[in-house]
Amino acid sequence: MIQKAKITIFNLILLFxxxxxxxxxxxxxxxxxxxxxxIVKIGGSFFPKQLxxxxxxxxxxxxxxxxxxxxxxxxxxxxxxxxxxxxSIVGFVLAKYKFKGRDQLFGLILGTMMIPWxxxxxxxxxxxxxxxxxxxxxxxxxPSLVSGFGIYVLRQNIMxxxxxxxxxxxxxxxxxxxxxxxxxxxMSRNAISSVAIFQFLWVWExxxxxxxxxxxxxKQLIAVGLAMFNGQYSTDYGGLFAATAISIIPVIVxxxxxxxxxxxxxxxxxxxx
Numbered sequence: 001m002i003q004k005a006k007i008t009i010f011n012l013i014l015l016f017x018x019x020x021x022x023x024x025x026x027x028x029x030x031x032x033x034x035x036x037x038x039i040v041k042i043g044g045s046f047f048p049k050q051l052x053x054x055x056x057x058x059x060x061x062x063x064x065x066x067x068x069x070x071x072x073x074x075x076x077x078x079x080x081x082x083x084x085x086x087x088s089i090v091g092f093v094l095a096k097y098k099f100k101g102r103d104q105l106f107g108l109i110l111g112t113m114m115i116p117w118x119x120x121x122x123x124x125x126x127x128x129x130x131x132x133x134x135x136x137x138x139x140x141x142x143p144s145l146v147s148g149f150g151i152y153v154l155r156q157n158i159m160x161x162x163x164x165x166x167x168x169x170x171x172x173x174x175x176x177x178x179x180x181x182x183x184x185x186x187m188s189r190n191a192i193s194s195v196a197i198f199q200f201l202w203v204w205e206x207x208x209x210x211x212x213x214x215x216x217x218x219k220q221l222i223a224v225g226l227a228m229f230n231g232q233y234s235t236d237y238g239g240l241f242a243a244t245a246i247s248i249i250p251v252i253v254x255x256x257x258x259x260x261x262x263x264x265x266x267x268x269x270x271x272x273x
Contacts, residue, residue, distance in 0.1 A: 025248075032056070032241035039237045055242035064218050065243055068225040073250055075137060075221065076203040079144045083199045084192055087150030088158075092184050094151070095158040096166060106155065112148040121212070128213055139213040140221075144203065150195045157191035158184060193258035200254050204247075222247050 027046070031039050032055055034048040059065045094106050124143055133139040161184065169179050185192070207223040214220050226247065229240035 028241050029245050032238065032245050034238060036236065036238050039241075052238070055238040056246075059239055059243050059246070063225065063228055064220075065222075065225060065246075067218055068220050068222045069247065071219060072204060072222040072247075075140050076200050076250070078141055079203050080196055080199045082141070082145045083147045083150045084195055086146050087154045087195060088185060088188060088192065089180060090146070090151045091154030091156075091158050091188075092180055094155045096161075096163070109148045109151050113152065121208070124209075125212060134213055135215045135219065137219070140210060147195070147199060150199065153191050153195050154188060157188050161187050197255055197258050201251060204251055 030047060033051045033053065035052055035054075038044055038048060090109075094102060094109075128134055128139045128143075131138075133142070165183060165187075166179055169183055174182075205223055206221070207227070210221040211224050214224070222243075226240065226243055229236045229243065
């Protein structure tokens, strides 16, 4: 009886904090159907007096929102897929191959994770200028093809794969690329799901780097596009909320797709620990 009471209290506490976390998003979604005057009105009601879909309609009419949306989706998918593949193959090499300097190389990769991202902005910007990649998607994709975080996660996961499985495949005549694609990748799905969620989210919400290297509005990404709702003297809150509501859809979809593997990966890591 006491145990059930503790579980009930614990669940009520989780429910309370969940409501606090989700409430701003619900308020944003509801407010996206209000006019600006109703949003900023002091003492206004939570729900709109009349559903107003003009915010969603004007989003595309006022600027290239959908173009920016699909630009960001393209960049996020390409970068995420590239990071998953490069992190997996480098993690495989660092986990299952023995060669001189392997541990030092892995330590160097871990060291890149400890460097603040802001420190690398000026050198990266200078490189993009010299390569002639300014105002092109190469400046967004190429510097993000390899992730120290992804390599670390995949390397740690692949280390847990028994060496006997790989040796058995080699005895059967399987090539290293066959082993990697048919054995290592399928057995690393949980770790890959974790990397995919984080990497997609990082690319999707990145603001500073696209703002620096992309000058053409039609090529710009959605995080920069959302800032365009902030005028010098006023802000189109209704349009901003509508655009933000649309922009979070891909993030939710990615999490729904990978959430089961992501949770299994966390649970498996906790059990191993």
